[in-house]
Amino acid sequence: MRIGLLGTGPWARMVHAPVLAAHEGLDLAGVWGRRPEAAKELADLHGTRAYDDVEALFADVDAVAVALPPDVQAGLAVRAARAGCHLLLDKPIATTPEGARAVVRAAEEAGVASVVFFTTRFVPEAAAWIAGQAAVGGWFTAHAQWLGSVFVSGSGSPFATPWRGEKGALWDVGPHALSVLLPVLGDVRRVTAAAPGPGDTVHVVLDHTGGASSTVTLSLTAPPAASGAGVELRGAAGTARLPSGGPDAFAALTRAADALRAAAETGRPDPCDAAFGLRVTEILTDAQTLLDAGRP
Known part of the structure; x- marks a missing residue:
């Protein structure tokens, strides 16, 4: 599976890029970031290509892994799904139910698989x-x-x-x-x-x-x-x-990538798919509403 990485921040540098590059079932085909110079630096480090045009990356890969803030992730995930890319997402998938629903709808309409990296679930x-x-x-x-x-x-x-x-x-x-x-x-x-x-x-x-x-x-x-x-x-x-014990993020992300490949191959939704991510976003939004209502 050819996979592209969206994001160049600390999680992308420390976990996503090394795991995706080392995964035997994946080909890290490229990196895109909001800062082109950071994308080039990360791509060079892992022997892959930096993309200035995210749509060009979508066209060249089977899947994308996202390591970006949730409000940025949601819009890009919708575009990636519409381009036919399977989605390996970070949590939360969006900061509003509307944003999360758009991701779910785009994945369903395109028939692509999705997995949200809830770290504990992959330990x-x-x-x-x-x-x-x-x-x-x-x-x-x-x-x-x-x-x-x-x-x-x-x-x-x-x-x-x-x-x-x-x-x-x-x-x-x-x-x-x-x-x-x-x-x-x-x-x-x-x-x-x-x-x-x-x-x-x-x-x-x-x-x-x-x-x-x-x-x-x-x-x-x-x-x-x-x-x-x-x-x-x-x-x-x-x-x-x-x-007890902190999760091994490298091993957990490797298993999340395995789960995405399995969902893409079988067509069976993963328990931690975008629809589950939407439900989590809805609950967080309800909690935030109560918190905001209680503030002076």
Whole structure:
């Protein structure tokens, strides 16, 4: 599968380009970026071509991987799908339900496959745990927390990007929490509460179709010693916790690329396709609406 990379930022440089270039089932055919000089530098590093015209890249590849801010990703994903390219997207796929629906509609109309890179879902241990807990059922409540220190003074994080600073933890790490909770507890019937905490921290309460409720705590401004992610379930079967340990982003993206190839070859949608990405965007939007309504 010939694949093009859209984006030249830290995630593209550190993860996407190395993984796509090394993948045995992919040919990294080109790189496009909003800064042509950065696209050339990244393309040269991996022995491929830099494109100034994104439509020319679409015409030359079977698929695209996107490592761009979500508001930029959505429009380009629509154009790529209409050009017949399968989509390996980042989360969230858009910052509005309308933008996410446009991506889903374009992929469906073009008959192309889509996979959204929810990192945890492509970690084997975590994926097995999620499937196992969904099969157990009977969960009463759950708590998920994704706490990062991206915007803590002195962190020097390469991911302290403008879109994360603007949208905050809800939109950056909220998708990770939802990607675990939804397949276990069922879809969200209603976001019942959303409240701010220190920094960009938010607390969200969800009512699930399976009958359980969950709380989600998210932050990109947590003290480094408090950072980390986890999910705990409580129900008739007792207590279950998501396996600890940070995901290997390289291995996870490799598996996401494998999932895209499988979906393209078989025509069977992946569980983490653009339609699932749309549902995550809708839930995040409901939470954001409650947060905004509660601000003075």
